[in-house]
Amino acid sequence: MSAVLPAIEVGDLTKEFDGLRAVDRVSLAVAAGERRVLIGPNGAGKTTLFHCITGTLRPSAGRVALFGQDVTRLPEHRRTALGMGRTFQISNVFAELSLLENLVLAILGTDRRKWAPHAPVGAFEAVCRRAREGLGAVGLAHRAEQAARLLSYGERRQLELALALNSNPRVLFLDEPCAGLSPSERQRISRMIGALPRAITVVMIEHDMDVALGLADRVTVLHRGRVILEGTPAEVQANPEVRDVYFGHV
Amino acid sequence: MPRAGRIALALTALTAAVLLPQVAGPFWTGLVTQMYIFGLLALSVDLLLGHAGLFSLCHASFFAMAAYTTAILQVRYAVPTALAAPAGVLAGTLLALVLGLAVRTRGVYFILITIAFGYVVWGVAHRWSSFTGGDNGVTNVPFPAVGAWRVESHTEYYYLVLAVVLLCALGYRILVASPFGLALRGIKASETRMRSLGFACGLHLYAAFVVSGALASLAGVLYVYYNRFVNPVAASFPVSVEAALMAIIGGTGTIVGPFIGSWIMLGLRNWVSSFFALYASVMGLVFIAVVLWAPDGLVGLAGRLRARAQKAGAG
Amino acid sequence: MTSSAVLQAINGTSLAALLFLLASGFTLTFGLLRVVNMAHGAYYLLGGYVGLTVAERTGSFALAILGGGASIVVLGYLIDRFLIRHTGDNHLAQVLLTVGVAFVIGDVSLAVWGGDSLKVPVPVALRGAMELPGGLVYPTYRFVLILFGILVGAALWILYRKTQIGAVVRAGVDDREQVSATGINIDRLFALVSALASFLAGMAGVVGGAFLTLYPGADWEILVVALVVVIVGGLGSLEGAMLGALIVGLLDAYGRWLLPEFSYFVLFGPMAVLLLVRPRGIFGRDV
Incomplete structure (x- = not known):
């Protein structure tokens, strides 16, 4: 157990905006294969922490390691190449491109063929086949040729997830994948996340306590930029402090 | 349009292009040659504008750098075309490698910085008169000649330009449909998402900038052999901005668009300047009109007019 | 050698004063209105020409400055109101549109004032040269221009940093919605800043026309140098425009002296x- 490197290790990570600390000396370690859920009230710094871990933002201080490798100074695309994948809280898909093209880009991102200038995308048959499979996995195969802007809100969330899944991640960061979805769509997405192979470590921000507690191995509670508790779902639910800052406000 | 219809249209256009010098006089042949050349320049601008979402206003620099290099090598050092023409393209591309620095920035900053870069090149062409010939430029550029084969007339040159432009359009078509081209459209749509998928967006844009500069350089070489001289006007800001406008008028993100735009702009200029001295004003008004009434080009304008007609018909 | 170097420093500073007049307007309109106005160079040239005509008719340099500035305020308002406003936040459209406007202004100016270099007559009191401490002899006009630039810069800075209007403008640069929410008439504020920028550009044309002369093409030459000022200083920052103008003015003077070509x-x-x-310039921030 102790010999296995954690998938993600964050040490004393701090992010300040104009002197305001959005993330305040956060440390956490997520074991390989674990499902970790981050919860906390709005403004707790969850998304900012995500941005710092995946490289969208530069932390003001602290370290981030991926399977023991220090990635604190690496740009975002290099972290993706090393195995980080993420979704965005607000769907960030390529609206003007077709769904198939969306998926092709996700696959090519960690593939050297992304530089190929000499042949049309369609000539890369293996890539296109994988892209169709990826769409099929989220139930969007029948709309492959349509532009992503024509998707409904819920379908966009599914595409968002498909993009992250197809970027070849070893650690997947999901920023509120179920936000704004109907109960049936929620179930669908959380089933998909639950069905992911354990080879992929999942770190997820989630407000829906049913979804969160159903999926999580462990839960980390953030409040005002700090970790106030970490434990199993049962421990977290039983904790009076958490009830105060979190459940009390729902 | 169905595939058969498109092929028929392309064949008709090609036949017309091939027959043109036989049917029309030297004036039209010359004008259409220029339309091809500036269409190619506009196409190079559109690789960045229509696909990558970068609005460059320094493409006259690559165009002029190539034209000057070829002209100076041919005229002053009697270097044969087989070396002078590739050297021109190479010089323009090298300049693009340097000015490509601009992709460090986006949006307004990118626009302003490319304008400034464009001015440096113009300034050098204009002020370094001992080498560039100052405002007179370099004159008496011969027709291209490779070994025993030589271009003897503007008609023959027309065919050469047509062939080169067609080849470029073909290569361009493959490039924009390739993974590389798709990645550019991805960056235009969402750079944050592209980064999180593992793309080094800056490097991708830089590569596109250099390819685009190489294409503009090729247009510059074609231009100098047609024009037979080059002066600082070729490097000036109006050339850059008109090339961008051509792409916009015709419709960005397409291949025929920049050529249609080039035809419209050059045709308009020729026609207006034949009877009206203030043709720069007319060009200015075209800029304004395009922004106000046809921001997505003629293709977009046609679509909107059709929609309005349908609405009027329905109501 | 050393006295030449000092002379070039003064040359550079006087150019910096002129560049600041132009760049401050450009940078403020961008910062507050998010408008990129490429016609700023044309405003400069046209303001200079109008000032020249006023100076020739009245013999008054002060009236020339007022006339040049005021005419551009009117023109700038019309262009803002009837053209630029239609582009919304689309910078590409703004650039194309205002380039078109600049072409028209430049072309019409050429038709009216011709293609020769024209010089705005300097008032008698400022003609000739003066002796500076250390025995250097320097044109009086350009020396006064430095003082004028400092004066305008100080006035703008006080207006921007120390007054209520300035506070609102600065808040508007940071967050436009927030200012709208306070109930301040943001349209009037925009018009005010826009008019100020236009006046500065027109005035700069008169002041600059008295030593750089006015000619077709001067509009773009000065605009591009002003753009460099803005790029170096940081788009949208008044302090950036000051520092940028000084850097660019000095570089230009020494460059022309040491490496003319x-x-x-x-x-x-x-x-x-x-x-x-620093892709966003010295004082630039993410927008």
Whole structure:
């Protein structure tokens, strides 16, 4: 157990905006294969922490390691190449491109063929086949040729997830994948996340306590930029402090 | 349009292009040659504008750098075309490698910085008169000649330009449909998402900038052999901005668009300047009109007019 | 050698004063209105021509400055109101549109004032040269221009940093919605800043026309140098425009003196290097 490197290790990570600390000396370690859920009230710094871990933002201080490798100074695309994948809280898909093209880009991102200038995308048959499979996995195969802007809100969330899944991640960061979805769509997405192979470590921000507690191995509670508790779902639910800052406000 | 219809249209256009010098006089042949050349320049601008979402206003620099290099090598050092023409393209591309620095920035900053870069090149062409010939430029550029084969007339040159432009359009078509081209459209749509998928967006844009500069350089070489001289006007800001406008008028993100735009702009200029001295004003008004009434080009304008007609018909 | 170097420093500073007049308007309109107005160079040239005509008719330099500035305020308002406003936040459209406007203004000016270099007559009191401490002799006009630039810069800075209007404008640069929410008439504020920028550009044309002369093409030459000022200083920052103007003015003077054929490199090279390190300029922020 102790010999296995954690998938993600964050040490004393701090992010300040104009002197305001959005993330305040956060440390956490997520074991390989674990499902970790981050919860906390709005403004707790969850998304900012995500941005710092995946490289969208530069932390003001602290370290981030991926399977023991220090990635604190690496740009975002290099972290993706090393195995980080993420979704965005607000769907960030390529609206003007077709769904198939969306998926092709996700696959090519960690593939050297992304530089190929000499042949049309369609000539890369293996890539296109994988892209169709990826769409099929989220139930969007029948709309492959349509532009992503024509998707409904819920379908966009599914595409968002498909993009992250197809970027070849070893650690997947999901920023509120179920936000704004109907109960049936929620179930669908959380089933998909639950069905992911354990080879992929999942770190997820989630407000829906049913979804969160159903999926999580462990839960980390953030409040005002700090970790106030970490434990199993049962421990977290039983904790009076958490009830105060979190459940009390729902 | 169905595939058969498109092929028929392309064949008709090609036949017309091939027959043109036989049917029309030297004036039209010359004008259409220029339309091809500036269409190619506009196409190079559109690789960045229509696909990558970068609005460059320094493409006259690559165009002029190539034209000057070829002209100076041919005229002053009697270097044969087989070396002078590739050297021109190479010089323009090298300049693009340097000015490509601009992709460090986006949006307004990118626009302003490319304008400034464009001015440096113009300034050098204009002020370094001992080498560039100052405002007179370099004159008496011969027709291209490779070994025993030589271009003897503007008609023959027309065919050469047509062939080169067609080849470029073909290569361009493959490039924009390739993974590389798709990645550019991805960056235009969402750079944050592209980064999180593992793309080094800056490097991708830089590569596109250099390819685009190489294409503009090729247009510059074609231009100098047609024009037979080059002066600082070729490097000036109006050339850059008109090339961008051509792409916009015709419709960005397409291949025929920049050529249609080039035809419209050059045709308009020729026609207006034949009877009206203030043709720069007319060009200015075209800029304004395009922004106000046809921001997505003629293709977009046609679509909107059709929609309005349908609405009027329905109501 | 050393006295030449000092002379070039004064030359550069006087050019900086002029550049500041133009760049401050450009940078403020961008900062507050998010408008990129490429017609700023044309405003400069046209303001200069109008001032020239006023000076020739009345013999008054002060009236020339007022006339040049005021005419551009009117023109600028019309262009803002009837053209630029239609572009919304689309910078590409703004650039194309205002380039078109600049072409028209430049072309019409050529038709009216002709293609020769014209010089706005300097008032008698400012003609000739003066002796500076240390025995240097320097044109009086350009020396006064430095003082004028400092005066305008100080006035703008006080207006921007120390007054209520300035506070609102600064808040508007940071967050436009917030200012709208306070109930301040943001349209009137925009019009005010826009008018100020236009006046500065027109005035700069008169002041600059008295030593750089006015000619077709001067509009773009000065605009591009002003753009470098703005790029170096940081788009949207008044302090950036001050520092940028000084850097660019000095670089230009020394460049012209030491490497006349490559003075453009001297001017733009440092900009390129700065770009590598700080893509948004010295005082620039993410927008």
